[in-house]
Amino acid sequence: MLTVPEMFAAATRAREGAAGAQWVSGLPALVDRLLTRWELKVDGSLLHGYVALVVPVRRADGQAAVLKVSWVDEDTRGEASALTQWGGAAAVTLLKSAPEDGALLLERLNPYRSLEHVDEDNAVRLAATLLRQLHVPPPVGLVKVADIARRWQTALPREWETLGRPGRRELVGHAVAACAELASGPGTARLLHGDYHYGNVLARPFVHPTSGAAAERKEWAAIDPKPLVGDGEFDLIPLLRNRWDELAATGDAAQACRRRLHAIADQADLDRERAGQWCLVRAVDDALWGHEHQTPGFAAVAWEIAGALH
Template sequence: MRVQENFARNIQSSFKEEGRAWLEQLPELIQYCEEKWKLQIKEPYCLSFNYVAPALRKGGGEVVIKLGVPGKGISNEYEALKHLNGIVPLIDADLDKGVLILEKIEPGNTLSELTNESEICQIAAKVVKKMIVSTPPQTHLPSTLDRETDMKHICKQSLDQLGPFSNATLKRSAKVFAYLNKTMKEPMLVHGDFHHYNVLSNGPDSWVAIDPKGLIGEVEYDLIQFFMNCLPENGAFGVIENRVEQLTQELNLNLQRLLLWGYAHSVLSSAWTVDEKTGNYDKLFSQCPDIFKELYHKRFQQTIDDFLEKAS
């Protein structure tokens, strides 16, 4: 069995020895799934951190099988799939083996394939409006407090510079995280990784979200990754500004908190892309913190530093 090279690297980088062992056992796991659910698993899609492939059912019809290293990632996705609305339907699962069986979305085109920005934002707003629910009781899902902890850890580990970011930028992001978490009034269960590639067409004028991470936080936070994706090489400021305006209106969001979350999360998300060995990082993502900082100054006639000083 040949495994996609990028997928193998991701698994081994993220899960170390556990990941290497899981990759070695992957053929046996696929056979186990075929026997347990009476499936014929076909060639996988382009893979990142999970083995995802269409599969034929013995009685007819297709499903999608998702295999991941057992643990919090798969368990969190399972819980999110059970609670969120307007999400790809979950058929069955075996969490001990890291297996999710999902309904196959047809035709399955992603939101990234559309070109009209206004239409893209309208669809995204409809999906988000339907998807978000109240925080489920006794949940073990991560929250934006965990993201704040991640940011603070990065600050401590990067005392000078991390990729394009100074330690001052990292600390500012951590302070914004702390303020927004402290002042959050009504945390919700949100997708946790909402962007163009995780919204699929499900028939005429119908779209659903896939691959939820499951996160407790605000809708304003959940949209930031969407704003950062599918940006042009030139003119990213205007694209993000228009997305912010349209989604703020359509979802009745708090613009100030949205832009502050935009700054905080775009620093964190960009920091995650930095390869400390090579120094490489995602250059489209890394321009976003300055864009959100400029948008905040433009809309509220003060800098984020001024805001933090007054808020402290």
Template sequence: MAFEPPRRLVKALGEAAPGADDWLAKLPEAARRAVALRGSTVERVQVPGGRSSLVILVRLPDDTPAVLKLAPGRARPESERAALAHWGGLGAVRLLEPAGAEGVLLLERLHPDVSVRSLPEAKSMLEAAGTLRRLWVEPPTDHVFETVAERTGRQAEAMRAGADAQSAPLVEAALAAREELLASAPPARLLHGVFRQSKVLAGERSPWLAVGPDPVVGECAFDLARLVRDRVEDLIASPSGAATTRRRVKRLAESLEVDQERLRGWTLFRAVESGVRARRVGRTQDGELLLEFAAWL
């Protein structure tokens, strides 16, 4: 079977890391080795798949359905492996191999085409928030995960470099919010890092389980902030989008016992960072939507 990377993956890596071409070129052979090593039977490559990895649906020799996930180093797959091992299947997809070739993860099979996003908006937000709460645990004492301060520090530098006259006021507000938030951070937890509705899939042993973390250690409001802007296109299209966004911040903060102002601040930072980055790589429309959303905060 040919293991050609889906177009979505090729495009995303081309935008974010043009130097990843070497990984893409080696990917078909790496996938064949990973399948053969486990004696697996391939069912299909997941399409459209993710923006940072190749996902292959397989069956193991004992007929157990599983997923082989291959990701480049820049996607931090070993950090994902460590986080999944620490969660041990609580709230997240289960890791089926504690160790393996670098960049290759063997995971339990969920229902890859059924995410919590398929539910009505209010129900999907409730289920997503409940899943996220289960992931917020004490990090291992000897962890090597990136911290929120470290990750947002890199992002802040890129935001300053990518700001133009139009986005400069929002960038300055986002950077100021970050400084204030980091100066008084609450206790740190292990966070998913890139949590949103599409990262929550239907499962057998649990109705909903999180997948695809880019784990980070820090305060819970940082993790919840990305969920606030889910379905941003619908929010922007709605005449009451700004009011709905403010209500969403309040409801999510209250339901997960997170400080509302801290959630608002991290939502602002993450929306502006994503908007500036989207514009930088040529996704102008996405960038404009995110910056408009940020202006409501």
């Protein structure tokens, strides 16, 4: 049986309490059952993220794959349906799933090469191009971002008060006003990734990177969606937050932030104004999360993004 990495186990127990501890204790047996059921052999060192273990495996026919077993919650519950909807276009290919176990069998990508390792201009261009492909009609049963915006109208100012009024009052006010418009406006109904950042776009092995635009798109695939439904512009803020140091290094982070946002929106065929509204709202939510979880650096970047976009 596999040994669950202690860092992953401890984080899960701390986050999920007794239920998390019980889940962690049953993981080795669950993975063994899945290996048997799907005729898999372990083929490499165990990896893990925040909520999932990833086991490199080979199928009975020798195909390289990974077995991903996740803690099942609202964020991860829709992953299989989203991957099915994408069908391997711009996202990792789903080979098998057992939703009741939080288990997915996925094509094997290169975990050591993501868009974080590509120069900024090309990373932005590729991320936007893939995002346009991901924004397809959604499957049923996913949370709507308009409903999240409706909830944030009251939740953001309440949290801001509870946390001792950190940051600038007017930014919270602008975010609440944007929520009202985003919750009541016409919007769109696209399948959203929900956690789309450069580190969640991995390279596919064995695709020649100089074979033209079509091959270049196939070279990359999104992973780890937390799928939602609604405006495509909702998906953009992680692409501003991540690689922030490159924006700060320009000497005018606010202007550079707006420039990156407009470049992504234009290339992903999204509306600049609505993108700014969603990113402002999500930046304020991020900032309050950062204060609540005592991550001041994360909160500071989020306030900078909000200030650049209000």
